[in-house]
Amino acid sequence: MVALPLLDVVLCSSGSADRWGPLAMQLIDSALDELRQIEKLDQSLAPQDPLDFDRQTAALIREMYERWVGEAELLLQRVARVESSRGRIASAQLLRDAVGRTRAMLSISLDAMEESRRQVREGRLIPVEEVRRELRAKVH
Amino acid sequence: MSYALRFTERGSADLNRLEIWLQEETLDELDKVAADPPAPNRRLAGAAVYDFVRERGQNRFYVFVTVLTDVAARELRILEIGLHVQAVA
Numbered sequence: 223m224v225a226l227p228l229l230d231v232v233l234c235s236s237g238s239a240d241r242w243g244p245l246a247m248q249l250i251d252s253a254l255d256e257l258r259q260i261e262k263l264d265q266s267l268a269p270q271d272p273l274d275f276d277r278q279t280a281a282l283i284r285e286m287y288e289r290w291v292g293e294a295e296l297l298l299q300r301v302a303r304v305e306s307s308r309g310r311i312a313s314a315q316l317l318r319d320a321v322g323r324t325r326a327m328l329s330i331s332l333d334a335m336e337e338s339r340r341q342v343r344e345g346r347l348i349p350v351e352e353v354r355r356e357l358r359a360k361v362h
Numbered sequence: 363m364s365y366a367l368r369f370t371e372r373g374s375a376d377l378n379r380l381e382i383w384l385q386e387e388t389l390d391e392l393d394k395v396a397a398d399p400p401a402p403n404r405r406l407a408g409a410a411v412y413d414f415v416r417e418r419g420q421n422r423f424y425v426f427v428t429v430l431t432d433v434a435a436r437e438l439r440i441l442e443i444g445l446h447v448q449a450v451a
Contacts, residue, residue: 261404268408272408272430283407325446327426329445335442338441346370348369350389350392353389
């Protein structure tokens, strides 16, 4: 998202309000494209057997997601300014959702990923019926 | 063709961390996936990703579930569940 400073310049220039919306939309599209590229990379670098967890590669991909989400949030802050003066930008919600999904994914640590795969290998699995029973017991 | 659902201890602990209503929503979503697993459109470190969004009050809840499919055993194994809560814009 190297073009983010461009939006800052345009937002500060009083005579260019009509360019805010189109530029914001262009930057949103570019951010969503960038995320798609990271996801493709994630997919192509994934091990054949998902139980063979490659921590080093997963950590590098994770850094890319972290960098992306940080920059996307900065963009969304600026988009909010544009929206407050120019009205809603339809694609902004797509970016907000992409950020939400990415943050949810990043809430899963590399340690957790390693641990869950180890549990599958060791057969430490709980049937959904038992999980539901526990949940019902909490509700009643 | 339906699949059985089993949770890793990690996945079960992640589910338990969600609010009760969201645990129920998550189990209902996973039942739907298990009834007829769609081809995942995303993967994380090789695991299939099923995610969904719920809105409640002033918040939007993003739930992110990673799943391993064992076709031979006709089983979906829930690895981890992630969550992010965002104020509705």
